[in-house]
Amino acid sequence: MYPDDDEIRKERNKARDLRKSQWWKRQCAKGLCHYCNKAVKAADLTMDHVVPLVRGGRSTRGNVVAACKDCNTKKQSLLPMEWEEYMDHLAK
DSSP states (O other), X not given: OOOOHHHHXXXXXXXXXXXXXXXXXXXXXXXXXXXXXXXXXXXXXXXXXXXXXXGTOOSSGGGEXXXXXXXXXXXXXXXXXXXXXXXXXXXX
């Protein structure tokens, strides 16, 4: 069952708070995209939910990663397994 709009709104608010945390700042300071491992300026990294909010994911440290804008945009609401299949398809 997918979350309703109120649940998604609450999780997005939690994500805003998480972005202000020292933990998140340290993740961005590493300067690496979780998905492509490319070096990216900390200011250019975005927060991606590994399991997207619309698919039932939560805004927790274990479910968010720093990603470059390009990877985050391409991933959209894919689950990790779906993302891997997409990347494998591109490599062929």
